[in-house]
Amino acid sequence: MESTTPTNEEDAKTVKLLAKGLLELYEPPLTTINTHLKELTEKQEAVHSMITSERQKMENIQNDAMLDALLADIATNRERLMALSSSMMQIHKRVQSLQTRAANVEKAAKNRAASTAASQSKPASS
Template sequence: MTYSLINTKMSTAEVTEISSESPVKPEDLKTVQLLAKGVMEIYEPPLATLNTHLKELTEKQEAVHNMISSERRRLEDLQNDAMLDALLADIATNKEKLTSITNSMMTVHKRVQSLQVRAANVEKVAKSKSQPKPTS
């Protein structure tokens, strides 16, 4: 006898339609229904518990996936930020300009110092020439 998809709530006519190969005896029908009921009683609670656990795990997995995805997007945004790249390029350019200006200022400062020394020497010479020489 072939029985497939037997539900405990199926009527005798429905079982007869499913198994059209041979006539169904009422004792066989009752036995099949009792077996189906027993199997359902044994496996239904653990399956329901497993289903609940699977739903919880799926929800947690989705939450973790969403967190990882948002973090990845945030990191990509930081790495691909054109404004940040432009600012970093400006920093390098400004550093070069600052170094150039600093060197120029040092050169000007040295030149000013040497001109001050020269001016002091010229002033001494001018003072010494402007003072009358004592005649002996």
């Protein structure tokens, strides 16, 4: 049993030395890789933030374009409304003029009928 204990101690020392050697060998590259990963993660977050900001700007621009289109429609519809209103006012004036003319024609027809009736009822003495 005594012979196995020194071997175990030697094995433990060997394992510790191998572990220390592996750590010395791989720790600097792993530290460097960890640093690079942190930098890349930060850059990725910055790019993601920029993309999100640009996407929001594009959505705002699209909304502005839609709003501009709606405002253009309002202007067009207002022009149409004004044209219709003007046409309706002209038609109203024509209707009033025609009503006045019709009343004058009716009055003239009544006067003519009355004068014809009066001339027929007068004896032809002259």
